[in-house]
Amino acid sequence: MYLVHTVLRRPEPEAVLPPDTRELLSALVRPEDRIEHLVLHRDAVPDPVLGLFLLTDSLAEAESRATEFCRTALGSLPELLGWRADRVAVPLVTPFYERLLAASGTPDRNGPGPFPSTGRAFHPR
Template sequence: MLPDGIEGLVCASAQVADRLEHVVVHGRARPYPVLGLYLVAERAEEARSVAHEVCRRTLTGHAMHPEWEVVGAELPVTPSPDRWPEPDRPPA
């Protein structure tokens, strides 16, 4: 179980250069709770690395359970907004 307010702790652990936009918690996900970090990055590997580092800083910078660790950093692949399809337009 993740502590209450974990979103705020993650945000407080991020630096401006991390370009963190938003944090979402999936505390009941199995086999591990999941933190979703929405951030701006040029490449997938950069996003993965930054997310891992922000989570590591959160664990070391706040009083967390001593056995907790970051077990991975993954990301869904989504296109940048300039590659989103045009929305359907109503008939004229």
């Protein structure tokens, strides 16, 4: 299973998604889309993010299916007129793994010091 995030670009800066957007999108899921679940992050900054959990054989297939679903869904729902899908991709989890490696005490680039992906200092808990 892959989690694919899609940034939902606003048609205009003040545009807000309808309260039932997640339900509207869920109603369009077909078995051949291979989408198991979807979640909407309405308050993501600067734009909302749609998370799609897909059962596919590869990362490329998951991203392709997510792209196609979003294009079709946004093009067919009058409530989402003008919204568009952008940056359809699996989210990076690099900071999570860097924290695990740093906590292991391994004396390499993932040891104490800033995280390469963010530049922020490591603070062990």
